[in-house]
Amino acid sequence: MSEATAPKAVEAPLTFLDDRLGSTTFFKRNMKKVFPDHWSFMLGEIALYSFIILLLTGTFLTLWFQPSMTETVYNGSYTKLQGVKMSEAYASTLHITFDVRGGLLMRQIHHWAAILFMASILAHMLRVFFTGAYRKPRELNWLIGIGMFTLGMLEGLFGYSLPDDLLSGTGLRITQGVAESIPVVGTYIYMFLFGGEFPGQDIVPRLYMLHILLIPGLLLGMVTAHMMIMWVQKHTAMPVKNQSEQQVYGYPFYPVFMAKTGAYFLFTFGVLALLGAFAQINPIWLFGPYDPGAISSGSQPDWYMGVLEGALRIMPNWEVSAWGHTVSFNVLIPALVPLGIVFGGAAAWPFVEQWVTGDKRHHHVNERPRNAPVRTATGIAAVTFYGLLWVAGANDVIADKFHVSLFATTWFFRVAFFLGPIVAFIVTKRICLGLQRKDADVIGHGVEAGVIMMSPDGKFSERHEAPREEERHVLLSKENTRPEAPARDAKGIPAPGTKGPIGHLRSRLNRAWTFDDIPVEEHPHGEQAEIEGGATSHEVRH
């Protein structure tokens, strides 16, 4: 092996770099870095590649886009709007669409990539949450992820505001209304954001700067940090055979993972090109230039803004005026509270969980969702909460499609907003515990082999067999909870961490986390023989 020489085309640049940077040490160490395999580990990659595609297509668009609200009369090749007064921003978007070759394609890929970017981040975050992959030492990456999703929402909002068509103007108008509702400083924020009154002349150039420089810059930094942290900490693994807290098992970065991830990038780009070619998105030429007095009905924001939209729709019209001041709870609460709960809650969760369970260990092997019922149930409750608000953002469409009154749908969502998450929590927890019971059963009594046996006295029973090795490994990945030490020992001295109201709360939460845990464990003796003999099998009745 040691005599092997790399081809000159490879050797020369590597030597060049090594002489100057000492890079070979790094390459040698990392070339064969192991990446565990699981389909859900690819979700984050889709987000990464969508981001790269956003940067590429976005750069293309900047070459022609004019971020200016100066009025101009359109005389490009789209005949229906010829002679119409519009902003240069809108006119240049029409120009990109109709007069730049590939312009429409780049616009559509850019928009689809934004949608995919947000969707894949969300899917990735759900995967991370439900498998407990955010646990120590990965809390930082979890926080960065939440930050990226939040910034992504802003980036998307700013992005679709840029073309200055009717739809984007309406989005900006709503932004203005929300800004105004902020107590004390609302009107100042409004004036400073728009450089005067809505819409003014400044908003598009300002959003443009934020959209193409500041936020992508921040995102790029966060993406880099996210990946470096992942690299240093190594990827988590699913709780399957050969994976342990001490070792990671999988294919080496070079060549397998590199090729796979390269293919993934190509798939992402290919699918986005397909969408850009065949699925029309945001046809701004149909909406016309922004006009404060006009609106097209049935206009919907991009999906990731749907939660805000839904919250605004189902909020009761509470507003308080007193001592010469007005507070619009009907705008303030839906704009801040739901997303505050979801993102704030998500950010705090790893630390709260650590505090409640007292588990300060490192975790590199993921947990199966069923084995952390409270976490899984909370996650599903949050998904329900988010999902309900999201669907409520289309309550007019629902009312129309299903022929119910808007009034009824609104009240349905108002009730479901409170009940849905609770029901989801309870049901999910039940399901998790049921699955735990089943696992315990399989480990304790084996799996039904589908072989019916007759005993000498004529009883029929089904033979049970020990589960396969791989399956056993997965099932036994469950960590059975140990009861905490009692709050007070025999002498009445409180255990550390249980003192005071906070300690009391912690004890109670800890109990709630663990009390109905069902141990999944192998019985030390005798059981094996019983399984083999089929003696523990259930009777089969006729």
Next chain:
Amino acid sequence: MSDDNKDTAGRPGPRERVIGTPSPAREKALLAEDDISAPAGVGDQLDEASAKRAERIVATLFLVAFAASVAFIAYFIGWSGRDGGMHGVSRARESNLWLGGLMALSFLALAFGVTIWVRRLMTSKPIVQERHELAADEETRAAFTEDFLEGADDSGITKRPLLRRTLLLAAAPLGLAPLVLLRDLGPLPEKRLRHTYWGEAVKKAQAEGKKGARLVVDGTNKPLRVSDFSSPGSMITVLPEGIEEELPEDQVLTQNAKAVTILINIPADQFKPAKGRENWHVNGIVAYSKVCTHVGCPAALYEQTTHHILCPCHQSTFDATDAAKVIFGPAARSLPQLPLSVEDGYLIATSDYHEPVGPSFWERG
């Protein structure tokens, strides 16, 4: 990135182990085994016949990608550029389909090719690596702390509180400077949000000895006669006279966004004028601000039979017969009403709105 990924596959020597972690179960044969669920086809040995087949498939896909890319370039230069470039919707659509389709074909063919390559032709075996403790050991930490304290000591920052405090003092205003610098982002709100162009138009008209400002139809800018708007149940959007002509160009849209007004003709028998506004309508013709009091979308939909004004953004519904009171949805306040009258047969506004239009804000009162 300073982690150490020693590849441990196929190396019989003892592996490094982090103190405190259980011994890696070397004997349990963690290395590649037959029953390890590796992707089909990956392994040490390739069956040469099927490998050949896979190679041909991959190569074909790569050729397809190549052809698609060449076709993309050819189409780009040749067809989409013919007759001097693109023109209008149909050409844009056509070129979009070809360019996007070929691009997708090229990427996807490559992607499938690489995937098949990985799954059917790569001979890498799965390997195992140690996960290392991330934290530094006690010794390193202690040494670091020592160095840190020594540095602080050397610098004198701990021994000289005067230096420390004045440094902090000097830094504080620098933190505020960026905020101060942003002051000129916009004007202060002042009373801006309380007036619309209606006030100015009325003032101008009164200076000319008239009673009020005429209503002009949005779009055509024609002043509106009562007789032009006589059929009950209709609704149109109006603006104050002069808003297009007399304002500098860059302010038209901004003023328009506040002054935009809906005019509705309600059958006299269904109209309930509000207290103190008995003479704000002209035979059931009323004017309300079109800016929704929720977050400002145009309340643009009007249901003739029920006389409901509906805002399409979040479905706030206002009763046009009853001072535009909210009857459903998240808006909290009625749409402001514009006092109307007639002069020489033309509809006029006799004053500005008596309250700020649009969404609520802190200083609104």
